[in-house]
Amino acid sequence: MSGKCFDIGTIQAFLDGETAPELSAAVTNHVSACDLCAVKLADADEENSIVFSALDREFNTLVPTQRLWTRINETITVEKSQHSVWQRILAAFPLASPSFAAFAGIVMLIGFFAVVNGLRDGSGEDIASSNAPAGLVRPPSTAAVQQSVPAEIRTDENDIAAPPSAFLALVKESRIPADKIRNAVSNAKLVGIRDRPRYENAVAAAPAYLPGEVSYVKTISELKESVDGQKDRVLTPSSRIAYERDMAVVNDSIKRMQTVVRGNPRNQAAKQVLYSAYQDKIDLLNSVAQQEELMASLR
Amino acid sequence: MYCTNLKLFRIALSLCFAVIFYGGIAGQTAVPIPPKPERVRPVMPPVPAPENALRAAIFGERITTERSIAVDPNTNIKVCVLEGNLKINGWERDEMRVFVKNGSRFGLKILEKDSASGKAVWVLIANSSVARPGRAQSSECLSGERIEIDVPMKASLSVSGRATETTIDSVKKAFVKNVEGNISLRNISGGITAVTYQGDVTVENSGGSISLESATGNITGYEVSPGQIGDVFKAKTNSGAISLQNVEHRQIESNSITGSLLFNGKFLPGGQYSFKTSNGAIRLMIPAESSCQIIASYGFGQFNSDIALKYTMDNVTPSGKSLVASMGAGDAAVKITTSSGRIGIRKQ
Numbered sequence: 001m002s003g004k005c006f007d008i009g010t011i012q013a014f015l016d017g018e019t020a021p022e023l024s025a026a027v028t029n030h031v032s033a034c035d036l037c038a039v040k041l042a043d044a045d046e047e048n049s050i051v052f053s054a055l056d057r058e059f060n061t062l063v064p065t066q067r068l069w070t071r072i073n074e075t076i077t078v079e080k081s082q083h084s085v086w087q088r089i090l091a092a093f094p095l096a097s098p099s100f101a102a103f104a105g106i107v108m109l110i111g112f113f114a115v116v117n118g119l120r121d122g123s124g125e126d127i128a129s130s131n132a133p134a135g136l137v138r139p140p141s142t143a144a145v146q147q148s149v150p151a152e153i154r155t156d157e158n159d160i161a162a163p164p165s166a167f168l169a170l171v172k173e174s175r176i177p178a179d180k181i182r183n184a185v186s187n188a189k190l191v192g193i194r195d196r197p198r199y200e201n202a203v204a205a206a207p208a209y210l211p212g213e214v215s216y217v218k219t220i221s222e223l224k225e226s227v228d229g230q231k232d233r234v235l236t237p238s239s240r241i242a243y244e245r246d247m248a249v250v251n252d253s254i255k256r257m258q259t260v261v262r263g264n265p266r267n268q269a270a271k272q273v274l275y276s277a278y279q280d281k282i283d284l285l286n287s288v289a290q291q292e293e294l295m296a297s298l299r
Numbered sequence: 300m301y302c303t304n305l306k307l308f309r310i311a312l313s314l315c316f317a318v319i320f321y322g323g324i325a326g327q328t329a330v331p332i333p334p335k336p337e338r339v340r341p342v343m344p345p346v347p348a349p350e351n352a353l354r355a356a357i358f359g360e361r362i363t364t365e366r367s368i369a370v371d372p373n374t375n376i377k378v379c380v381l382e383g384n385l386k387i388n389g390w391e392r393d394e395m396r397v398f399v400k401n402g403s404r405f406g407l408k409i410l411e412k413d414s415a416s417g418k419a420v421w422v423l424i425a426n427s428s429v430a431r432p433g434r435a436q437s438s439e440c441l442s443g444e445r446i447e448i449d450v451p452m453k454a455s456l457s458v459s460g461r462a463t464e465t466t467i468d469s470v471k472k473a474f475v476k477n478v479e480g481n482i483s484l485r486n487i488s489g490g491i492t493a494v495t496y497q498g499d500v501t502v503e504n505s506g507g508s509i510s511l512e513s514a515t516g517n518i519t520g521y522e523v524s525p526g527q528i529g530d531v532f533k534a535k536t537n538s539g540a541i542s543l544q545n546v547e548h549r550q551i552e553s554n555s556i557t558g559s560l561l562f563n564g565k566f567l568p569g570g571q572y573s574f575k576t577s578n579g580a581i582r583l584m585i586p587a588e589s590s591c592q593i594i595a596s597y598g599f600g601q602f603n604s605d606i607a608l609k610y611t612m613d614n615v616t617p618s619g620k621s622l623v624a625s626m627g628a629g630d631a632a633v634k635i636t637t638s639s640g641r642i643g644i645r646k647q
Contacts, residue, residue: 114308236479239497242515242538246556249578253638257598260619269614269621273598276636280556280577284537287514291496294478298379298440298461 004030005037011044210261210271216278223285234292246284253277361403361443367396368407371418372451373471377410378424379440380460386445389452389469389486397424402443404428424448455489472507481516489526499539506530509548513539517558520546540579549631555579559640563647566591568630575636582643583633590627595635597621597642604644 006014006027013019014027031037209217235243257274260267370376372393378385383402399405404427411421425439440461450456455472458465463480467473472489475482481498484491490507493500499516502509507526510533511518518534521544525532532548534541540558543551549570553560559579566572566589574581585591587606595602597620608624615622635642 111308236497239515246537249557253577253598257619257638260598264619267616267619269596270598270619272596272621273619273636273638276575276596277577277638280554280575283535283554284556287496287537290494291478291514294459294476294496295461298381298459298478299438 005034005040006030008040008044011037011041015041015044015048210265212271212275213278216275216282220278220281220285223282223289227285227288230292231288234288234295243284243288247281250277250281250284254281361401363398363400364402364404365396365398366405366407367394368409368422369394369418370422370451370454371413371416371420372453373455374419374451375421375455375457376424376448376450377422377457378448378459379438380446380458380463380465381438381440381442382460382462383441383443383446384464385448385458385460385466387448387450387456387458387465387467387470389454389471390449391452392449393418393451395422395451395454396447396449398445398447399441399443400445402446403441405441490530509533512536515539517542520544523547525549565589566631566633570631572631572633573636574634576640577638578640579637580641580643581635581637582645583635584645584647587646588627589631590629591631591633592623592625592629593633593635593644595620595622595624595642597635597637597640599639600637600641602642605646606644608644 010019010023010027014024019027031041231240231243254274254277257270257277260270261274264270370393374395376395395407397405397407406425406427408423408425409419409421410423412418413420423439424441426441440459450470452469453471456467456470456474458467458473458475460475460477460480463477465475465477465480466483467475467485467487469486471487473484473487473491473493475484475491475493475495477495477498479497480495481501482493482495483501483503484493484505485503487502487505488507491502491505491509491511493502493510494512495516496514497516498513500511500513500518502511502520502523504522506524508530509520509523510531511520512534513536515538516536517539518536518541520532520534520542523532523543523545524547529550530548531550531552532543532546533552534543535552535554536558537555538557539555540561541553541555542561542563543553544561544563546562546564547567549567550572551562551570552573553562554573554575556577557579558576560574560576560581561584562572562574562582563584566585568590570591572591574583585606589606593608600620602620602622604624606626608626610622610624612621612623614620
């Protein structure tokens with residue numbers, strides 16, 4: 001039988017599953033009939049088991065297999081199912097994450113400052129003071145307040161929530177119930193500066209405009225609003241410099257002539273020069289707008 | 300204020316809880332995911348190279364092209380040029396020729412024909428390049444290193460451009476509008492409108508109603524005359540100088556903001572002349588025997604004249620100056636306005 005016996009290499013390969021199916025079948029048949037080869041196979045198997053048990057940890061660490069992934073996922077699933085309700089709720093707030101904790105901290109800080117600021121301002125003069133109970137508000141005459149509550153309260157951009165001080169004083173001294181005042185305020189039309197053209201402000205700020213001057217100021221204001229958004233896009237750097245220089249010259253002329261005309265409104269020559277300077281400014285602004293139009297038509 | 304802050308606090312608090320809650324849910328679902336298989340980019344089949352003749356049309360390559368068609372002598376021609384040197388010349392033929400060197404392909408579109416002769420009376424010179432796939436349709440405007448157009452001498456032109464040096468010679472009428480580039484016009488008898496926002500405008504030996512405008516450039520006009528009574532000459536620039544020599548229009552309006560004005564010519568009887576600057580000097584060089592009435596308002600500026608004037612009114616105060624004076628019979632009206640410039644009248 002020794003002539004047909006397999007060498008130790010073949011037996012080892014058989015144990016490792018590395019032999020071809022035909023050879024595996026031949027080895028199996030032979031080992032079942034040959035005691036010597038059966039002993040060899042047993043010895044080899046025993047050696048394998050010793051070696052693999054010793055190296056098992058290294059093999060598993062160095063070569064992660066699908067089995068490893070499966071075991072990890074199974075472990076996670078099992079752990080999840082073992083979590084209590086409270087643990088799950090706590091898990092919903094992953095405060096352990098540093099970035100999240102930082103963000104939450106910032107939000108809390110903003111909230112805290114908002115509260116502190118609110119408490120500090122709350123004691124001052126505020127539209128919210130009209131929310132105070134009627135008993136705390138000092139006496140007034142109903143008719144006076146009804147007449148004095150303006151149908152339209154004009155406010156500045158930054159003062160949308162803050163009514164004029166005269167009105168606040170009226171509110172403070174009012175004997176009218178707070179609800180009534182609140183209704184009057186809420187029914188009043190608040191007009192912010194952004195809702196109306198700027199020239200209204202300009203006109204209001206300089207009541208000494210001449211009759212013909214107002215139309216110039218209106219036109220310039222409207223044009224300027226549209227041109228200011230375009231000039232960076234339309235003008236090249238050199239043109240922009242020229243434009244700003246021309247604009248400065250024109251503005252200077254306007255300013256100087258305005259002073260002259262305010263001093264002597266009958267000075268027709270000064271008026272003429274002033275109007276001419278206004279017209280120059282309009283032409284200057286128009287040139288930018290027209291350039292934008294031409295560029296758009298060529299696209 | 301208190302209400303506003305309270306609202307702000309509530310919003311901040313709600314936001315905080317919402318973020319925390321969402322973060323928790325997102326954290327719960329975080330399970331190690333096996334790496335995704337690498338996406339394989341599909342390999343496009345090679346695009347066959349287009350024929351040479353089509354390549355320029357499809358990919359906008361620069362080519363040299365020349366085309367010509369028969370047109371009516373009084374034809375109107377419209378062209379738009381994105382960039383390039385544009386030269387338009389009038390000739391004594393009833394046809395037009397367009398030559399573009401190293402530029403876009405173009406076509407001559409006949410927009411209208413004369414019913415009697417059948418010749419084109421309105422032609423558009425348009426870019427005929429096909430837009431690239433996936434891009435917007437290309438502009439109708441031409442571009443090229445050099446663009447030459449020959450048209451009948453009685454033709455009227457309408458030219459618009461972006462960055463174009465434009466020269467037009469010997470046509471009937473011209474309308475030119477450029478964003479950038481100089482405009483030079485000569486021998487145009489039927490009127491001119493020329494606008495450029497960066498560049499100079501020069502008009503020579505021309506007639507008709509004339510309007511010249513520049514934002515930052517100079518304007519020069521010489522040997523210019525009206526085509527008929529009532530034709531106006533207008534020149535306007537923001538920061539450039541205006542120089543007019545032998546401009547024979549009876550109505551001249553000349554306006555610069557920071558540039559200077561020079562008029563060298565005659566004030567014709569019945570004429571109306573207006574010269575205006577904000578900060579620049581105004582100099583008038585006229586014959587000593589001129590007949591005109593001068594109305595000057597010069598704010599903080601100065602006025603002096605080499606020619607004797609008969610002052611009707613001279614109002615000089617530190618806060619504004621004006622005068623009314625006349626030369627000869629005072630047949631023409633000359634209005635001069637400046638805020639702080641110098642006005643000078645000199646003999647020719």
